[in-house]
Amino acid sequence: xxxxxxxxxxWLWGLALxxxxxxxxxxxxxxxxxxxxxxxxxxxxxxxLLVSAGCYALGTVGYRVATFHDCExxxxxxxxxxxxxxxxxxxxGLR
Amino acid sequence: xxxxxxxxxLGLVVVSLIIFTYYTAWVIxxxxxxxxxxxxxxxxxRAYAVTIPLAVGxxxxxxxxxxxx
Numbered sequence: 001x002x003x004x005x006x007x008x009x010x011w012l013w014g015l016a017l018x019x020x021x022x023x024x025x026x027x028x029x030x031x032x033x034x035x036x037x038x039x040x041x042x043x044x045x046x047x048x049l050l051v052s053a054g055c056y057a058l059g060t061v062g063y064r065v066a067t068f069h070d071c072e073x074x075x076x077x078x079x080x081x082x083x084x085x086x087x088x089x090x091x092x093g094l095r
Numbered sequence: 096x097x098x099x100x101x102x103x104x105l106g107l108v109v110v111s112l113i114i115f116t117y118y119t120a121w122v123i124x125x126x127x128x129x130x131x132x133x134x135x136x137x138x139x140x141r142a143y144a145v146t147i148p149l150a151v152g153x154x155x156x157x158x159x160x161x162x163x164x
Contacts, residue, residue, distance in 0.1 A: 040126035040141070047145045048122045050152075055115040062107025065100055072097075 022046065118144070 005013070024030050026043050034042070121144050128134060 037126040041123055044122050044141065044145050047148050048118070051118050051148050052115060055111040055118075059108050059111035059115075062104045062111065064104070066104025066108070068100065070097060 019046075 022042070022045060025032070025034070026039075121138050121141065125135065125138060125141065
């Protein structure tokens with residue numbers, strides 16, 4: 001039997017398939033007569049997918065920052081423990 | 096999340112939605128709208144739909160590259 005494909009290999013394979021389909025359609029290598037409005041949508045598609053992926057990434061980051069569950073009690077406790085430790089070390093003559 | 100975290104997060108979500116909507120209209124919808132329609136006034140020539148993201152991408156790469164050298 002064969003070795004299962006890694007995720008990277010799957011992504012590259014998918015990209016290669018999509019890319020060659022797009023190239024074939026845009027250059028007219030398949031000899032298809034597409035309506036001009038379809039061709040107009042087709043040629044910027046790679047850029048469109050990249051920009052959309054970027055927007056999705058940015059939006060996801062923003063959403064997760066806004067909805068992050070802070071633990072305010074734990075944060076306060078940690079800060080006071082830091083102060084304690086600092087005071088303790090200062091007492092022992094260490095900075 | 097509190098305070099500035101929520102504001103910044105929400106801001107990012109809104110910005111990404113605005114960019115996505117405008118860009119989708121520019122690339123996907125405009126070719127199907129009659130060229131005499133007034134909406135075309137709000138969009139640059141479509142060649143910029145590729146060159147502007149390309150330039151921005153290059154700038155981002157340069158910016159990240161600054162931290163490598």
